[in-house]
Amino acid sequence: MSQAWDLMGNSHQSGFSPDFHIPYGTQQASQESSAGTYFGSMTMPTVKYQKGDTVMGRWPGSSLYYEVKVLGFDVQSQRYTVIYKDGTELELREQDIKRAAGFQTRSRSRSRSQSPGRRRSRSRSPARTTRRSSSRTAAAVAAAAITDSAPSSRRDIKLKDTLEVRLSPLQQTKAAENNSNNKHEKKEEKQKEENNTASKVNEKIEAKADAEPEKNQGRYNLRRRKDDGEGKPEVQQEKEVKVAAPAPAATPSTPLDFGGKIGAYFWLLFLPAWVLFVVLQGDLEDPSLTNFPPPLPPLEAFWDPQALGFVVLWILFQVLLYILPVGKLSEGMPLRSGERLKYRTNGFFAITVSAVAVVAAVHQGVDLTYIHSRFLQLATATFLISVLLSIYLYIRSRYAAPEQRALGGNSGNVVYDFFKGRELNPRIKSFDLKFFCEMRPGLIGWCLINFAMALAEMKQQELDAPSYSMILVNLFQLLYVVDGLWNEEAILTTMDLMHDGFGFMLAFGDLVWVPFTYTLQAYYLVSHPNPLSLPAVAAILLLKLVGFYIFRKSNSEKNAFRRNPSDPKLSHLKTIPTATGKSLLVSGWWGVVRHPNYLGDLIMALAWSLPCGFSHLLPWYYMIYFVILLVHRDSRDMSDCRRKYGSAWDEYCRTVRYRIIPRVY
Incomplete structure (x- = not known):
């Protein structure tokens, strides 16, 4: 269930990626970037054709x-990026x-x-x-x-x-x-x-x-x-004039995302500030936006060594579960070098063992309501860890080989590259840092926090059992996470794993954004209960199941087709061939709208927010944020796909007219 954020993550499986964490299933992996930049110190080869040249x-x-027209030259792959008419x-x-x-x-x-x-x-x-x-x-x-x-x-x-x-x-x-x-x-x-x-x-x-x-x-x-x-x-004779290649560091390898260099400064400040706002506003007796901004607590209220120790132990516990020789060794998609990395996909095993450990801890008298009472301190400690991890990732990326760097995170600007991430797949031996952070501590931690909020509601509201609203939020989001970890292999085809470097954007998104903003509904219900009737519970449950069905079926079609388009089981699906050798799927759910997985996600997001009622706008933050996120992501996909697929994409848009919602948008 990884609802990764898409600024941080447009990852299908939970991760993050540029746009702010899109839940794991919503992401569609984009095509490989067509240009790269090498920032090494080695001698640059001469370039025969220059940017802007018209050639055959x-x-x-x-x-x-x-x-064709020459758009650029990738020093790493020694290939020219060209555009046809x-x-x-x-x-x-x-x-x-x-x-x-x-x-x-x-x-x-x-x-x-x-x-x-x-x-x-x-x-x-x-x-x-x-x-x-x-x-x-x-x-x-x-x-x-x-x-x-x-x-x-x-x-x-x-x-x-x-x-x-x-x-x-x-x-x-x-x-x-x-x-x-x-x-x-x-x-x-x-x-x-x-x-x-x-x-x-x-x-x-x-x-x-x-x-x-x-x-x-x-x-x-x-x-x-x-x-x-x-x-x-x-009569014109071909003359080959070799011109020294311009310094790669001066030109970004791909168009800069999220507002470019200025945008990187903005997001570095805004994202932590937003998490702080959500935590403080949700803790108010009246979380109405008319009470904005919430009062800032004293500085000492942000720090608790015990909270830091709790977060460190949680991450180390997930590391242990990840490295155990349990589960399948899955192959990732081919990288630019042709290499296919191997990943230990045992996420379902990890959440199962984590659940058993949490239940055993509660049975032994551990008070998990500590998570609710120290929510701000836990968020601060996790933020500190994400910053330290990002600094480590940036430093080690300076020594990474050119083929190990991401195309989008090597602009030459320190702040932008720190934010976006320079190294594509940073590993400590066989331990893949990006894959681990995408699916484990934050995603499973999301479910742990929700469970702690249910216990806190019972304690604060003096209930013998969680309210219907709290139960629905916990079950819906638990199903989403479990589904993501059960289909963990699908994240290997997403933009996060294939194209995005691992930097602050993904590290903050995976470790902080997901567990401390996606739990907002449960956090809100602790102090602001919303009783539901049985018919209301049934209607919300039905809505969730419809959204989940669309979400799962469409993603299953996409992932199966992406991994093996020639599979006889997929022979009934209709496609549109493209010049890249790949095909655009225009059958099944993908023949109804261009992003049926987004449609399923939006329906599920609505089901998550309805249990909180309509008294305040704050618990609807996720729904509002997600609509903006998916519309932005759709616009980004449209631009990228039109550039990569040319006239085939225009034909696809004529065949599948609606983007996310049939007959509406």
């Missing part, structure tokens, strides 16, 4: 070359890129007269575009695929339409035969026959090239969208 890029898996962004190797000049027709030494009576040669296949034959032997000629000027034409064939030509860039010595015999052709019937013959030969060449793509890497198929001119282009 080979379409992956084919011999087709199309016009339809908006698709891909990463290409240097050998898959050619200068535009290399595709322009070379000028002929012999002049050829123009015959206005020439007819176009036509391909026999209606699916083919009109071609221009270089000669009766069909030797390929170069075409200018970027400029609108038309390549020089043979006397016997003259085209003004869209055309497709073949190029053998390194084998031009046999480019053409002597065409002097074409100068005195007399009859139009003969011309047509010769043109058709040339077309046949061209088709044979194309078939051979398609059948042997690897063997014929020298041939490229260029399709021009428009041919306005007919004059010969000027």
Whole structure:
């Protein structure tokens, strides 16, 4: 149940990630970032093509070359990020890129007269575009695929339409035969026959090239969208000028999130302040927002060594459960280097043992209402630990290898990189710090705090059992967490694990934000009970089950499809292919709205808030926050996916019209 926050976490499983912790199931992993920056001290290689250059890029898996624009160069992967005319962004190797000049027709030494009576040669296949034959032997000629000027034409064939030509860039010595015999052709019937013959030969060449793509890497198929001119282009020789790469530290590897560098300062101050506000406001006798701001207690009220010791022992206990050789060793998704890390996914075992330990402690007389009475001190102690962990993570990231760094956390700005996280998967031997924090101390601690609040309500309100409202909040959120830990392997496909660095954002989100803000409903009910009738309990329970069903089914479809799209069990699902080689799912729940898991999350969030009634706005904080969070996340996903998938994403949006709520939004 990880309802991670999405500023902190847009993690599907609980973690955090940029946006502020989205519950674990709501996150959709994004595609890999297309650019990276290396901040090492090693000598930088020269870069052949510069940002903004217009060149010819080979379409992956084919011999087709199309016009592209260079967006940047990733020193780590030694690949160029380019964008095609339809908006698709891909990463290409240097050998898959050619200068535009290399595709322009070379000028002929012999002049050829123009015959206005020439007819176009036509391909026999209606699916083919009109071609221009270089000669009766069909030797390929170069075409200018970027400029609108038309390549020089043979006397016997003259085209003004869209055309497709073949190029053998390194084998031009046999480019053409002597065409002097074409100068005195007399009859139009003969011309047509010769043109058709040339077309046949061209088709044979194309078939051979398609059948042997690897063997014929020298041939490229260029399709021009428009041919306005007919004059010969000027002869341009490809010149390779190697220019020293600019200092990577000066340019961010990916667009900066959350307001960029200024935003990092804001969130570093706002997030702790908001947690403090929630704790202090919820403790007031009248938590109405008209009493804002809540009075600040004396400084000594923030600190309690016993609270710090309690938090440290809790984290160490979860560390012990994590490293035990119990549970499955799961493989993560491939990293940029191709490596797949292994993770011990025993979260359900951890929460089960934790529950047994808590029950045993209560049976032995341990007063867990201490958690309610020292809530502020516990939050302060956890905040201190998250800051110390973030400092450690930033220092160790300075020594991490380039391939171990996250693309989004290497801007060169200390504050932003500290906030976002620089190292992708920091590990102490096989102990993965990010994976552990995402799913264990804060997430299981969320359930522990809720249980303590139920005991505190009984003690403060002098009840023999928790109220219906407290029971519903505890059960609903416990189900969410248990479901997340049972399906813990799903978090390995989320943005948190695959793309986000581990820094203050995730550390604070996992350890502080989740356990001390997601427990607000239970914390509120301790001092502000809200009696519920049995019909109200039944209605709220039904709402929760509907939301959970949508949430679980949609996430199961997504995770199964993401891990193995060719699974025969998924053969009934409809998809839209993209240029990246991946497909967009437009079937099942994902054919109803673009984010059905968000819809399920919102319904569950509503069910969590209803038990608190309508007397105050504070317990509805989670619902309000979550609506803003998911709308922002949806907007972010739309922008990223349109950039990565190009025209395929536009088709997807036409197929699935609504974003989160059918016929509403």
